[in-house]
Amino acid sequence: MNLTPMIDMTFLLIVFFILTSQISNVEMAEEIELPEPKHSVAAEPDEEHRVVINLIPDLLDKRRVASMRLGFRTFNADAAGRAALRAELLAAVQRDAEVKIDIRADRQASYSEVYPILNAASASGARRVDLVVAASLPGGGARLNEEGGP
Amino acid sequence: MTLLARARRTPDSAAPENGGAYHRPLSRRHRSESDLRLNLVSMIDVVFLLFMYFLLTANFTLGEEVYLIDVPQTRAAGFDDPFELPERPLTIRIATIGPGAADCSIRIDLPGLAPTPTFEDLFRRLEDHRVRPGNPTGLFMPDNPIHIVPTAGTRWEHTIEALNACLRAQYTSVRLIEPAAGG
Incomplete structure (x- = not known):
């Protein structure tokens, strides 16, 4: 042989x-434990033109976001890190106008920690901002159609 | 003996010059058996290629789903009807009040409406108030804006549950608003 x-x-x-x-x-x-809503009507993720922001939780206090990860880059969860992330998102949208941003946050994260990232994603001019959740069990509920309506 | 002469000799009749024995050629039966033997290397090559092909083309399910949320900038770029009356958004206020998944205070900003104890109740109330063919006395059209206002300390899972309840009740314009003080 x-x-x-x-x-x-x-x-x-x-x-x-x-x-x-x-x-x-x-x-x-x-490290991220995604929310798992009951009777979810969330849609299947669209893999094309997808940019994922991972909000890495603080291991000691999961309500806090320790850092943000976009591709291979990691940003601190402070004002400078958020500004850098915003600049990176703007650049991503300039490179590809069809880009859509998926935000993955831990279920325990405080809303005040997630909201600035939502805001930055919205301000980037991305076509869509999606919130990622854990998939529900089969038959758990209706699904959204392409336009986002149930 | 020259090489030419050696080649002309039939192996069966020839005797080795150096006292050794010539190898007998394989008979027809033996030759056909050896021809039929599978070449494993090329088979394994092809199997690996197929394996890679399936790996690349397979759709790996991540076990994740997504909610689409309103992006204000996208909306602002659209055509605004100057005669359109401003719609008052329906505000839903939520706050985490304990460590459990169900420990959340949910309140719809409507006069005379008691707080809803669970997200399932929130869904039912929203659905009951939506104008639809079977419910002409509903208060809100499906495209009526809904603002979800969590407190700063509200857990993300509760925010998502509230968003899910609104979308499940078939409202199409749901937004997450800046965190309210408290919580």
């Missing part, structure tokens, strides 16, 4: 898994 192409393919697979696992880590912060 010729082992060379097998080893080639195995290395390719390893590279593929390394790349995809990094991407998923960036898109989905595992």
Whole structure:
């Protein structure tokens, strides 16, 4: 048996898994426990033109947001960090006018910690701002249509 | 002996010059068996390629859903009807009052309306007040603006529950407003 192409393919697979696992880590912060509303009417996420902001909770006090993560970049949850995040979002919208922003926040986070990020996302001029929640169980409720109406 | 002469000799009849034995050629039966043997390397290559193809094309379900919220800037860019009467938004005030998922105070800013104990009640009240074919005496059109006003300390899960109740009651213009003082 010729082992060379097998080893080639195995290395390719390893590279593929390394790349995809990094991407998923960036898109989905595992520290965040998403809200899980009952009888949810939330829609399936649209993967195209998607920019995800992860609001990483403080491990000691989950009501507080410790940092914000946008792609590979992390911003402090202070005024300077929020300003930098706002600039980054503006740049993202300038690069792609169809961009939509998904906000992932922990269920325990205080509204006062999330609202400035909502505001920044809205002010960026993005086409849409979506709030991410955990998917409900099948048959848990009606779903929104494309226009956002139930 | 030259190489040419060696090639002309039939292997069966030829005797080795150096005292060793020539290898007998495979018979027809043996040759066909060896031809039919599968080449595992190319098979594994193809299997890996297929595996990668399915990985790339598969739609990985994240177990997540999204709510669309109103973005004021997008609205402002639209056409404003100068004859349109300003609609008074229906305000829903929420505040977290305990550690439990149900520990939330919910109040609709309508005169004579008692606070709603749960988000399920909020949904029912909103649905009861929505104008629809079976309910002509409803107070609010489906596109009537609804403002959700959580206090600063309201947990995100309660804010989302309130948003969900409004959308579930089929209101289409729901906004999250700046946090109110307290909580």
